[in-house]
Amino acid sequence: MNNLKKQLSILLAILAVICLAAAISLVIYRQAADRRTEELLDSMRLQAENETESAEAPAPSEDTGSEAESESSQEPPRELVDNPYQDSYLANEDMAAWLKIDGTVIDYPVMWTPREETYYLYRNFEGKDDQNGSLILDTDSSLDPVTTNLIIHGHNMRSGAMFGSLTEYEKESYCREHNIITLYTKECERRYEVLAVFRSQVYKKTDQVFKFYKFFQADTQEEFDDFYQNIKALSLYDTGVTAEFGDRFITLSTCVYHVEHGRFVVVAKEIEPGDFYAQTNN
Amino acid sequence: MKKFRKCISLIAAAAILALLPNANALQASAAPAKTIYIRFDTDLHEWRMQVGSWDEGDAGLELYYLNNGNDSQKALDGDTLVVLPNTPEAEPDEDGKRPKQETGNVDLKVNARLGNLTVNRTNVVISANGIDECHVQGDSSAAVSGNVTNAYVYDNAACTFNNNVTNLRLIATVENTVDTNVSVGGTVAYASTANGGGVLKEYYNFAAGSFYFDKNSGLMTDPSQYSTTGSGPAAAPQAPAQTTAPSQTPTQTTSPSSSGEYDDVPKTGESNLLIWLFAGMTILSAMCAGGCLLVRKCK
Numbered sequence: 001m002n003n004l005k006k007q008l009s010i011l012l013a014i015l016a017v018i019c020l021a022a023a024i025s026l027v028i029y030r031q032a033a034d035r036r037t038e039e040l041l042d043s044m045r046l047q048a049e050n051e052t053e054s055a056e057a058p059a060p061s062e063d064t065g066s067e068a069e070s071e072s073s074q075e076p077p078r079e080l081v082d083n084p085y086q087d088s089y090l091a092n093e094d095m096a097a098w099l100k101i102d103g104t105v106i107d108y109p110v111m112w113t114p115r116e117e118t119y120y121l122y123r124n125f126e127g128k129d130d131q132n133g134s135l136i137l138d139t140d141s142s143l144d145p146v147t148t149n150l151i152i153h154g155h156n157m158r159s160g161a162m163f164g165s166l167t168e169y170e171k172e173s174y175c176r177e178h179n180i181i182t183l184y185t186k187e188c189e190r191r192y193e194v195l196a197v198f199r200s201q202v203y204k205k206t207d208q209v210f211k212f213y214k215f216f217q218a219d220t221q222e223e224f225d226d227f228y229q230n231i232k233a234l235s236l237y238d239t240g241v242t243a244e245f246g247d248r249f250i251t252l253s254t255c256v257y258h259v260e261h262g263r264f265v266v267v268a269k270e271i272e273p274g275d276f277y278a279q280t281n282n
Numbered sequence: 283m284k285k286f287r288k289c290i291s292l293i294a295a296a297a298i299l300a301l302l303p304n305a306n307a308l309q310a311s312a313a314p315a316k317t318i319y320i321r322f323d324t325d326l327h328e329w330r331m332q333v334g335s336w337d338e339g340d341a342g343l344e345l346y347y348l349n350n351g352n353d354s355q356k357a358l359d360g361d362t363l364v365v366l367p368n369t370p371e372a373e374p375d376e377d378g379k380r381p382k383q384e385t386g387n388v389d390l391k392v393n394a395r396l397g398n399l400t401v402n403r404t405n406v407v408i409s410a411n412g413i414d415e416c417h418v419q420g421d422s423s424a425a426v427s428g429n430v431t432n433a434y435v436y437d438n439a440a441c442t443f444n445n446n447v448t449n450l451r452l453i454a455t456v457e458n459t460v461d462t463n464v465s466v467g468g469t470v471a472y473a474s475t476a477n478g479g480g481v482l483k484e485y486y487n488f489a490a491g492s493f494y495f496d497k498n499s500g501l502m503t504d505p506s507q508y509s510t511t512g513s514g515p516a517a518a519p520q521a522p523a524q525t526t527a528p529s530q531t532p533t534q535t536t537s538p539s540s541s542g543e544y545d546d547v548p549k550t551g552e553s554n555l556l557i558w559l560f561a562g563m564t565i566l567s568a569m570c571a572g573g574c575l576l577v578r579k580c581k
Contacts, residue, residue, distance in 0.1 A: 009573030016566035023559035030556075118548050131553060138548075153548045163550065202547045208515040213547050255551035261544055 030131055034161075037124040037132065044088045044125070045107060048098070048184075051084035083277035085109075085184050092125060096137045098184040099152060099252075103177060105165055110152055110183070112137040121155075132161045140216045143185050148218045149227070149249045150183070156254040156264070163254035169197045169266050172237045179239070181250060181268045189274030192250045195243060195267050196235035202261040210234075212251065212265055221245045231267050243269045315360040315397050318348070320388065322368050322404070329388045336366060349393050360414075362398040363390075365406050399426070401439075420456065432515075435462045438497065443467065449515040451476060452495060460500075466493035470508075472515045486512030 083089065085098045088109060096112035111120040117139040124130035137143075138151035154163035168174045181192040200212055210230040218224035224245040243249070248270040256264040319336045322329050330342035333355060347355045357363060365388065387405045395412040401422045409427040418424045420437030427444040434451050435441050438461050443450075446468035454460045454477040470488035474481050475495075485501065485508050492507035 005573055005576055009570050009576075012566050012570035012573060016563050016570055019559050019563035019566060023556060023563060026556055026559065121548055121550075136548060153550050155550045155552060157552050202544050204544050211545065213545065253547075253550070255549065257551075263547075 033124070033128070033130050034132065034159075036128070037130050040125060041108065044085070044091075044109070047087050048084035051082055051086070054082075079276075080278040081275045083184070083186065086277075088125075089186060092127075094120070095125070096143055096185070099135055100182045100184065101178050102180065102182070104168075105160055106163070108135050108154075108162065110135045110137050112139070112141075112143075114139045121153075131155075132157055132159075135162060138213070138216070144187075146248065147216045148224075148247075149216050149251055151213060151216070151251045151253060153253050156256060163252060163264075166252060166254050166266060167256060167264050169194070169264075170236060175237075175239060179268075181252070181266075182274070183250060186277065188276045190250075191271050191274055192268035193241050193271050194239050195241045195249070195269045196231040196239065197266050198231065198234035198236055198264075199256060199258055200234065200263050200265055201259050202263060212267070213253065213263070215251075218245065241269055315358075315362065316354070317362040317364060318357055319364050319366055320345070320348075320390070321366040322388070324368055345388075345390070348390065357392045357394045357396065359395045359411075360397040361394060362400070363392065363396050363408075364400045365390075365402060365404045367403040395428075429468070435464050438462065440464070446470070446490075447493075448472065450474075450493070453477070460495070461497035462495060463497050464493070464495045467491055472512065473508075474515075484512070485510060 085095075088098065089095055092109075092111075094111045094113050095109045097110045098108070099110050100107045109125050111125070111134045113119040113136070117136065120127075120134040120136050122129060122131065122133045124132070125134060133155050135152050135154040138153065141147050141150040141152075143150070154166070156162070156166065157164035169178075175194055175197060179194045181194065183190040183192065198212075202213070203209055203211055210226070212227075212231065212234075215223075215227045218227060224247075228243055250268050250270070252266040252268075253263050256262040316333055317335075318331055318333050319342075320329060320331045321336060321342075323341070326341065329345050331345055331348055332340060332342040336342075343351065343355060348357055350356060387407050390406065390408040390410075392408065392410040394410065396410050396414065398415040398417070399408065399410070399413050400417040400419070401424045402419045403421045405423045407425045412428045413426065413430045414432065416424075416426060416430045416433045418433070418435045418439045418441045420439055423440040425442045425444065426433075429446045429448075430443055430450075431448045432451075433441075433443060433447050433449070434453060436453050437456050440463040442465050444467040447466050448471045450464070450466065450470050450473040452460045452462050452464060452473070452475045454475075458477050458479075460475045460477070460482070466488070467490070469490045470493045471486065473485045473488065473493065473495075475483045483501075485503075487509045488503060489507040492503045494502040496502050
């Protein structure tokens, strides 16, 4: 009997050691992956900063002038600057944009893979396995031509990475301080102002309810009204921002656990764009 | 020593439960939903019930068992209740129509939230803790107490809902026009009329007690009491929700009980693998330590 107990204890000890070893290996692997990704992202951020600084320098850009004039003769010519993230676009053609919210950790590339929407969900910018994954632009959204609503999904990481800090928007004061979302696309710097913040969920296919994640394009006033009224009604507080038919939106979505398949959602309305970028041949 | 053994057994049981996938979903399995048939027996001259299917050769049970029988007899949450026409049913006339049955009303009080109530060519007065799906067929009349999630009233049926109805559909299957008489004592989040060609009209957010549809005149509700704009049928409230006011805002949650696939949206939650591994390691270590201690004590 004692022998049996001894054998059982040894077996349990072996299992415990296996669990411990697996957990430690996983932690080490994840930390290494996190570090590698963070270094990569830092270098991309630094490049973008340098590009921006050089663009802000007084010397005129080579690309300014003629292209803008030829694009539209009615609008006043707009100075074209170099895209601060052009190197990143060149490094990976799956990158659709760069998302940044000043004062937050949200400063990441947004990947778009129509062939497989979730390809980058657990992969970093380089396509290597990474628990944080990357921000992904819903494949029903498009930047060329741009759809009414761009939906970006990101992991709600306990570390705060990706959209781990998005739920901070539940606080109205936080929203006021971080109300501008910037999306650096290939063409221009799109700016958005937070319009609504709410909790929702992924519904069953048969559920006949407002599904924020199904709104991509408003071709009629009715379609717009349906989306707008619903998000305003769901919003946790009044942001003071209004929208009308013809406006464009960005929707940031991440998992939360108030209900099964819960989602935390921040919807922002596009405002005046920032810089327009000279097109690079890639 | 016995206490120590018991302690080890408990830890082992907890470990097994914790390490089982979906252990947090473990729960006592409820009996599957059953179908209860109710019918007026012309021989016995009383309403009888049977469970599972209606067997003409079986006299069935008295309605007393609907609330007082054992679990395989009485109505439980999620069960289906079907009220059938007379047995034997009257023969159809020359036009193929069956004469309306004169059996009087069956007065049912069900101490459960029914998954489905179907009233087929009979007159029913029913009170339940709520009904998920309520079908009132043509040639029937029903008075329903308890909130109803989805109500379907067909052809020339007459129906009174005494409480709230989330989605109410008036459907003509024989004629092109809807000729039901329906009134609702509570609110109606969404109502529609339809025939074989599809949905005819849709209405939203009726104030409490305002819904009245007349078979000759159509919707009799004052336009100020409802809206004609909305976004389709409302989501089912979580049972047993007792909503009292019409909601302009969309429902954020649905009942998690029913099965079905979810929309395809990327899952952006963080993996819990690491937590599970550490939990497993801790529990196994504790068990191992306990085992070692036990061996030493036995020695």
